[in-house]
Amino acid sequence: xxxxxxxxxxxxxxxxxxxxxxxxxxxxxxxxxxxxxxxxxxxxxxxxxxxxxxxxxxxxxxxxxxxxxxxxxxxxxxxxxxxxxxxxxxxxxxxxxxxxxxxxxxxxxxxxxxxxxxxxxxxxxxxxxxxxxxxxxxxxxxxxxxxxxxxxxxxxxxxxxxxxxxxxxxxxxxxxxxxxxxxxxxxxxxxxxxxxxxxxxxxxxxxxxxxxxxxxxxxxxxxxxxxxxxxxxxxxxxxxxxxxxxxxxxxxxxxxxxxxxxxxxxxxxxxxxxxxxxxxxxxxxxxxxxxxxxxxxxxxxxxxxxxxxxxxxxxxxxxxxxxxxxxxxxxxxxxxxxxxxxxxxxxxxxxxxxxxxxxxxxxxxxxxxxxxxxxxxx
Numbered sequence: 570x571x572x573x574x575x576x577x578x579x580x581x582x583x584x585x586x587x588x589x590x591x592x593x594x595x596x597x598x599x600x601x602x603x604x605x606x607x608x609x610x611x612x613x614x615x616x617x618x619x620x621x622x623x624x625x626x627x628x629x630x631x632x633x634x635x636x637x638x639x640x641x642x643x644x645x646x647x648x649x650x651x652x653x654x655x656x657x658x659x660x661x662x663x664x665x666x667x668x669x670x671x672x673x674x675x676x677x678x679x680x681x682x683x684x685x686x687x688x689x690x691x692x693x694x695x696x697x698x699x700x701x702x703x704x705x706x707x708x709x710x711x712x713x714x715x716x717x718x719x720x721x722x723x724x725x726x727x728x729x730x731x732x733x734x735x736x737x738x739x740x741x742x743x744x745x746x747x748x749x750x751x752x753x754x755x756x757x758x759x760x761x762x763x764x765x766x767x768x769x770x771x772x773x774x775x776x777x778x779x780x781x782x783x784x785x786x787x788x789x790x791x792x793x794x795x796x797x798x799x800x801x802x803x804x805x806x807x808x809x810x811x812x813x814x815x816x817x818x819x820x821x822x823x824x825x826x827x828x829x830x831x832x833x834x835x836x837x838x839x840x841x842x843x844x845x846x847x848x849x850x851x852x853x854x855x856x857x858x859x860x861x862x863x864x865x866x867x868x869x870x871x872x873x874x875x876x877x878x879x880x881x882x883x884x885x886x887x888x889x890x891x892x893x894x895x896x897x898x899x900x901x902x903x904x905x906x907x908x909x910x911x912x913x914x915x916x917x918x919x920x921x922x923x924x925x926x927x928x929x930x931x932x933x934x935x936x937x938x939x940x941x942x943x944x945x946x947x
Contacts, residue, residue: 574936575672575929578685579665580607582674586681588653588715589628598663601652601712604681605631608688608710615695617708624712624723632729633688633708635695642705645730646877646946648691648939649721650683650737650913651714651898655921662925670929677927679920683737683913684710686932690939704946707731714898717864721898725905733877734907735939736899739915739927740891742935744882746910747800747892748899750832750868752841755825756781757857762822771820775813778824781849781856782808785828789848798833800892801868805831831894834870838862869900871908878910884942885912893917912939 584607585598592598609619612633622630631652636642654676657663662675676682691708694700707729711720738745758778763771785806793804806828813824830841838860849856871878873890882890895917899909914935915927 572689574685574689574932575667577689578672578677578681578927578932579667579674581681581684582665582676583663585663586652586654586676587656588713590716591656598657600628601710602627602629604652604684605629605710608633608684611688611692612708615692617691617695622724622727624720628712630712630720630724631710633691635691635700635706637701637703637705639702642703644704644732644946646704646706646943647709647731647734647902647907648687648706648737649709649711649734649898649902650680650687651711651720652684653712653715654679654681655715658923667929671926672929672932673924673926675925677919677925678739678915679917679925680737680739680913682739682915682927682932683935686914686936686939687735687737689936690943693940694943699944701943701946706943706946711898718866718898718901719864721901722864725901725907731907733875734899734902734909735881736897736902736909736911737913738895738897738911739913739917739920740893740911741916742885742912742914742931742938743891744878744885744887744910744912745893746869746871746873746878746890747798747834748869748896748911749801749804749894750836750900751866751896752830752832752838752860754828754830754838754841754845755859756828756845757826757859758824758855759857760820760822760824763820765818765820768820771822774821774824777854777856778811778813778826780852781854782811782826784848784852784854796833798892800890801833801894804833804836832868834868836868838865865904866896867900867904869903869909871903871910875908878908880945881910881912881942884945885938
């Protein structure tokens with residue numbers, strides 16, 4: 570019998586896997602390779618077929634396949650958590666600590682808890698008789714979710730397709746079929762530089778920017794509240810970054826605003842840019858709008874009536890589909906043609922916190938639920 574998921578999770582917490590874009594000073598803390606190698610070793614011992622899918626130099630998705638007992642698969646299910654984490658304040662976050670029902674450490678909730686639950690469920694199936702006869706199950710440990718989702722984007726472009734992807738995120742073991750999309754849009758205003766002693770000779774770009782911010786936080790935010798999705802509610806806008814000016818005695822000739830625009834199904838970055846252009850034009854504001862569409866972060870909306878999704882909801886004893894505000898790897902996988910849902914132990918409220926933790930009861934419950942669901946596949 571494989572170790573309990575909390576033992577696997579403790580081992581994973583002790584293996585730093587900070588996204589390199591979020592950790593510049595400590596090379597030993599960077600990247601997902603240590604986790605991927607550890608999982609590959611455990612999977613190989615259990616008889617799983619192991620494969621690495623390169624994404625960046627030294628960073629690869631890990632695939633662990635449980636082949637069906639009947640040979641060639643007629644169906645395929647993916648278990649797809651991500652391996653990378655956000656940064657830490659100090660190295661103590663890599664020491665797993667259990668206090669009562671709480672297991673503390675970086676990644677415990679987001680999403681090494683999902684990794685441990687999904688991988689343990691798969692190991693249990695591999696270690697017992699009665700594995701699915703016609704369904705292949707693939708654990709896909711994805712890199713780079715915390716920054717660009719390049720792991721899931723690379724996998725979505727591969728030749729491997731599936732009937733369902735269960736993406737691991739802390740959802741308190743509830744099934745999520747919809748989540749919001751996200752656009753980071755840069756807004757730039759221009760002015761004319763002048764000496765601070767003669768400001769009347771210049772044109773202050775921050776003044777135009779302030780008017781734009783006021784418009785975004787009032788008129789535009791109110792417009793967004795008029796749109797509603799049954800699972801996701803309304804789209805939102807947040808002014809997250811303002812950069813303008815160089816020193817107090819110079820009239821700024823440039824100001825940059827970066828907004829976070831959460832989208833609902835039916836909205837795209839193109840439609841958002843179009844409505845922002847209309848908003849500023851009608852207010853007689855000159856604002857340059859820029860957005861990089863290279864890696865679109867589209868909203869997710871998966872049909873809850875699909876048979877595999879309905880079966881998972883029944884296993885979870887969940888009566889209705891749910892949506893969340895955050896964005897995750899489910900969207901790139903769905904955009905690549907793989908129906909995707911989100912599920913995992915832990916609560917998002919603990920994700921990215923200094924003292925990150927997960928409920929051990931939640932971890933074990935999620936593991937058992939996944940095992941039950943996977944064992945029921947044909």
